[in-house]
Amino acid sequence: xxxxxxxKWVCNVCGFSSTGAEPPESCPQCGTDRDHFEEAHPxxxxxxxxxxxxxxxxxxxxxxxxxxxxxxVLLSEEPEPPYFRMNxxxxxxxxxxxxxxxxxxxxWYQQNRIELRLNTTVTDIMPAEKMLIxxxxxxxxxxxxxxATGASPFLPPFPGKDLDGVQTLRTIHDADSILAACCExxxxxxxxxxxxxxxxxxxxxxxxxxxxxxxxxxxxxxxxLDQPAxxxxxxxxxxxxxxxxxxxxxxxxxxxxxxxxxxLEDGRSLPASxxxxxxxxxxxxxxARKAGLEVNRGILVDDHMRTSLPGIFxxxxxxxxxxxxxxxxxxxxxxxxxxxLSAAGKDAVYPGDxxxxxxxxxxxxxxxxxxxxxxxxxxxxxxEEKDGNYASFIxxxxxxxxAILLGDAKLASxxxxxxxxxxxxxxxxxxxxxxxxxxxxxx
Numbered sequence: 540x541x542x543x544x545x546x547k548w549v550c551n552v553c554g555f556s557s558t559g560a561e562p563p564e565s566c567p568q569c570g571t572d573r574d575h576f577e578e579a580h581p582x583x584x585x586x587x588x589x590x591x592x593x594x595x596x597x598x599x600x601x602x603x604x605x606x607x608x609x610x611x612v613l614l615s616e617e618p619e620p621p622y623f624r625m626n627x628x629x630x631x632x633x634x635x636x637x638x639x640x641x642x643x644x645x646x647w648y649q650q651n652r653i654e655l656r657l658n659t660t661v662t663d664i665m666p667a668e669k670m671l672i673x674x675x676x677x678x679x680x681x682x683x684x685x686x687a688t689g690a691s692p693f694l695p696p697f698p699g700k701d702l703d704g705v706q707t708l709r710t711i712h713d714a715d716s717i718l719a720a721c722c723e724x725x726x727x728x729x730x731x732x733x734x735x736x737x738x739x740x741x742x743x744x745x746x747x748x749x750x751x752x753x754x755x756x757x758x759x760x761x762x763x764l765d766q767p768a769x770x771x772x773x774x775x776x777x778x779x780x781x782x783x784x785x786x787x788x789x790x791x792x793x794x795x796x797x798x799x800x801x802x803l804e805d806g807r808s809l810p811a812s813x814x815x816x817x818x819x820x821x822x823x824x825x826x827a828r829k830a831g832l833e834v835n836r837g838i839l840v841d842d843h844m845r846t847s848l849p850g851i852f853x854x855x856x857x858x859x860x861x862x863x864x865x866x867x868x869x870x871x872x873x874x875x876x877x878x879x880l881s882a883a884g885k886d887a888v889y890p891g892d893x894x895x896x897x898x899x900x901x902x903x904x905x906x907x908x909x910x911x912x913x914x915x916x917x918x919x920x921x922x923e924e925k926d927g928n929y930a931s932f933i934x935x936x937x938x939x940x941x942a943i944l945l946g947d948a949k950l951a952s953x954x955x956x957x958x959x960x961x962x963x964x965x966x967x968x969x970x971x972x973x974x975x976x977x978x979x980x981x982x
Contacts, residue, residue, distance in 0.1 A: 594855025601879025699792025909941030
């Protein structure tokens with residue numbers, strides 16, 4: 540009877556290694572079962588990724604594509620497998636079922652030899668030892684580390700933010716809590732008139748609740764739209780039965796244990812049995828800061844998504860690239876891919892992304908990219924409102940640097956390509972240039 544040759548096996552939980560024809564039944568160091576062992580290849584690297592959002596999963600995809608032999612562990616604090624966080628508002632609206640949110644099915648992680656560890660919290664990174672410490676005091680060694688820790692919802696410091704019935708939307712559990720509260724026609728206030736705030740408002744309005752959106756700045760989507768476009772958008776939203784209040788700051792949330800109203804600084808009081816706050820996010824940088832990485836508003840990274848310490852990369856909502864925190868799905872995915880390629884030794888460069896946005900859920904066709912208002916005397920703005928639709932284009936030194944398409948966004952992909960590729964329109968530009976001429980040139 541032929542004896543199977545000995546192999547080297549490594550525990551993906553603690554890094555313990557053993558030799559034998561088969562992996563041990565359990566790890567003598569951490570006690571995990573043999574399913575967490577994999578065969579170690581000579582010279583193979585051990586990659587760890589903290590965070591299983593789109594940045595972390597994209598990094599895992601790129602690492603595995605570039606390094607078929609390396610050991611790869613993906614750590615997530617959440618109990619669910621990685622999912623499309625950007626589709627949570629569609630889930631709220633009833634457009635997507637929970638079982639359709641997954642980024643990949645369970646078999647994909649097994650087929651790609653990616654150890655997916657859920658309900659796992661990292662409390663410390665020890666760069667000198669190349670070791671992670673978990674909340675249960677377990678230690679995990681690594682050769683290469685990718686941080687994809689993301690961001691957390693920002694809660695303004697007004698009184699009452701800790702009352703029951705005050706929600707943010709970041710996880711599927713948040714979405715389920717919001718849905719549970721919207722099972723009857725209650726008054727709801729959505730604080731924040733950005734993309735997420737409007738999508739949440741549109742989604743839960745479909746559930747039959749009475750929704751009011753409160754935006755502290757002068758108009759909705761202040762980071763994506765100029766005022767003319769925003770006023771058109773507001774009109775469309777109000778026709779759906781959603782109330783909109785702009786230029787109003789929240790003073791306090793009031794209630795006896797459970798929120799009952801939102802008090803504004805101008806003295807108005809809005810009844811609210813549920814308040815959803817969408818006031819931006821804060822990068823999750825505490826872990827990196829404790830480890831000694833250079834941190835500003837986010838973890839500082841270069842064009843290869845390398846941090847200030849060797850062997851550690853960062854990507855996603857917590858990564859600050861050239862002074863910029865994106866906090867958007869597309870850049871997070873791109874950064875994750877570049878971080879994964881760089882971690883695996885490839886010469887990959889992240890060029891940056893012009894900020895762009897599409898509005899989901901409300902049924903309003905909206906696309907915005909790049910600059911939406913002139914910033915230099917030579918910038919050329921071409922805009923038009925027609926039949927309830929709005930389009931604007933901004934040119935600088937012959938190149939399109941931004942655009943807004945509201946109501947009819949069929950040219951969105953073409954405009955996106957033109958902005959990202961820095962296409963030159965010098966031959967088209969003149970003082971009386973019309974929106975129709977620009978659209979014709981884009982077709």
